[in-house]
Amino acid sequence: MTDHLTGADADRAPAPVTVLAGPTAVGKGTVSAAIRARYPQIWLSVSATTRAPRPGEIDGVHYSFVSEPEFSSLIDNGQMLEWAVVHGRNKYGTPRGPVEAKVAEGRPVLLEIDLAGARQVRESMPEARFVFLAPPDWDTLVDRLVGRGTEDAEERERRLATAKIELAAESEFDVTIVNDTVDRAADELARLLGVRDLT
Numbered sequence: 001m002t003d004h005l006t007g008a009d010a011d012r013a014p015a016p017v018t019v020l021a022g023p024t025a026v027g028k029g030t031v032s033a034a035i036r037a038r039y040p041q042i043w044l045s046v047s048a049t050t051r052a053p054r055p056g057e058i059d060g061v062h063y064s065f066v067s068e069p070e071f072s073s074l075i076d077n078g079q080m081l082e083w084a085v086v087h088g089r090n091k092y093g094t095p096r097g098p099v100e101a102k103v104a105e106g107r108p109v110l111l112e113i114d115l116a117g118a119r120q121v122r123e124s125m126p127e128a129r130f131v132f133l134a135p136p137d138w139d140t141l142v143d144r145l146v147g148r149g150t151e152d153a154e155e156r157e158r159r160l161a162t163a164k165i166e167l168a169a170e171s172e173f174d175v176t177i178v179n180d181t182v183d184r185a186a187d188e189l190a191r192l193l194g195v196r197d198l199t
């Protein structure tokens with residue numbers, strides 16, 4: 001059964017790697033962006049993806065945007081800690097080298113990935129801590145998905161179907177954080193990583 005975050009959870013020694021997953025449109029990207037902006041002590045893994053950049057996304061910051069052959073060669077050379085096809089479309093993966101380097105430096109490391117990726121990390125790195133970002137309720141999740149307006153109707157349906165399956169996976173995780181407000185969720189996550197707001 002999943003622990004909901006309590007003082008005791010937050011005070012447990014931080015794991016070298018923390019994995020943040022959760023249903024589509026729950027706001028993982030927004031919470032990650034808040035972590036990037038407010039907690040520079042935390043190293044946020046930069047995923048490789050075959051999807052095209054959205055406006056405002058910077059190569060090497062938000063993602064490494066790679067071609068299909070480049071992605072395949074990262075897999076073939078054993079350079080992916082995990083990877084998955086997300087929403088039945090594009091490939092996303094976590095390059096292994098930078099994660100291992102930051103762990104060796106003692107930096108708190110955060111991976112923001114999908115559920116399939118989280119399961120792979122659990123196999124290869126069981127010492128990681130797995131955090132489920134949950135919506136306050138289903139209607140809020142649907143509102144966020146529709147409100148974002150970056151996907152067409154077919155894509156939205158596909159993502160909602162994925163979200164239902166992903167919500168059911170909460171019990172596989174060590175800790176749940178409810179994304180009621182982005183800053184509060186980011187603070188709770190940073191506290192889990194052993195980092196406190198310096199401001």
Ligand code: 5GP
Nearest residue numbers: 047048083084086092093094112113114117
């Ligand atoms: P988006 O295309 O909206 O940026 O991301 C779509 C989904 O891909 C999100 O659920 C996100 O968590 C997931 N994702 C991003 N990077 C990775 C990764 O490196 N590995 C896996 N497995 N999923 C990822």
